[in-house]
Amino acid sequence: MSASLQTRIPTSPLTVGSVASLNQLACLQPSELAKQCDLLEIRLETMLGHQDLLQVELERFRDIPLLITARCAAEGGEADLTPDERASLLSAAAPFASWADIELASYGDMQDIAKDLRNQGIGLVLSYHNFEKTPYLSELQRIVDFGEDADIVKIAVRHHEVEDLTIGTQILQKNRRPMAFMGMGALAPVSRLLYAQHGSLLNYGYLGDEPTAPGQWPAELLKNGIAASEKIGA
Ligand SMILES: O=C1C[C@@](O)(C(=O)O)C[C@@H](O)[C@@H]1O
Numbered sequence: 464m465s466a467s468l469q470t471r472i473p474t475s476p477l478t479v480g481s482v483a484s485l486n487q488l489a490c491l492q493p494s495e496l497a498k499q500c501d502l503l504e505i506r507l508e509t510m511l512g513h514q515d516l517l518q519v520e521l522e523r524f525r526d527i528p529l530l531i532t533a534r535c536a537a538e539g540g541e542a543d544l545t546p547d548e549r550a551s552l553l554s555a556a557a558p559f560a561s562w563a564d565i566e567l568a569s570y571g572d573m574q575d576i577a578k579d580l581r582n583q584g585i586g587l588v589l590s591y592h593n594f595e596k597t598p599y600l601s602e603l604q605r606i607v608d609f610g611e612d613a614d615i616v617k618i619a620v621r622h623h624e625v626e627d628l629t630i631g632t633q634i635l636q637k638n639r640r641p642m643a644f645m646g647m648g649a650l651a652p653v654s655r656l657l658y659a660q661h662g663s664l665l666n667y668g669y670l671g672d673e674p675t676a677p678g679q680w681p682a683e684l685l686k687n688g689i690a691a692s693e694k695i696g697a
Pocket residue numbers: 481504506532590592619645646647667668675676677679
């Protein structure tokens with residue numbers, strides 16, 4: 464973990480409100496956000512070609528902790544961008560950010576921007592997304608271990624059966640480091656509450672009227688659900 468990190472690692476599960484587009488972001492009111500989420504996620508690759516408008520929006524949400532990402536196409540990103548192009552997007556939005564999310568698969572190519580972001584006191588999330596399936600426990604553990612440089616390792620995987628929920632809870636129970644884990648698909652809603660109960664720190668729901676992943680809760684519902692759920696385990 465970074466010695467110069469200013470962003471504090473959360474000590475309890477947070478709700479991340481994710482927006483699908485600049486239009487959706489423009490319709491949100493900063494004053495309404497605190498009851499809906501703890502962090503605002505901006506997917507920079509969905510807002511290409513509107514840098515001036517994006518800057519206006521980032522200014523408007525300046526008082527809200529921001530998590531930025533420029534997702535690669537292979538892991539659900541809306542645009543096919545090179546690591547350098549994604550690094551430029553992250554760099555331009557960095558002055559507004561508390562957290563940045565970079566895919567583990569891109570980390571080798573994006574070490575420079577990752578280092579630069581951390582030197583600015585921005586927390587580093589290293590992430591893995593699988594929209595097809597939930598890999599075996601051993602494979603997920605390998606991914607967690609590979610993310611040793613992260614302040615938070617984040618894993619989002621498609622769940623198909625109830626057994627997938629056992630894999631998710633086991634990963635959270637086995638690893639004592641800061642983690643975020645979530646299911647996608649029909650089991651996403653139950654998984655997100657269950658994993659927050661098991662200590663998943665970043666729990667994503669959507670803001671506006673368009674989910675950014677299959678099965679997400681509206682952020683406010685998720686936040687209220689997490690607040691009403693008892694913690695499970697140590
Ligand atoms: O990676 C994640 C998690 C997510 O895929 C989800 O499953 O809620 C939604 C994305 O916007 C975010 O970047």
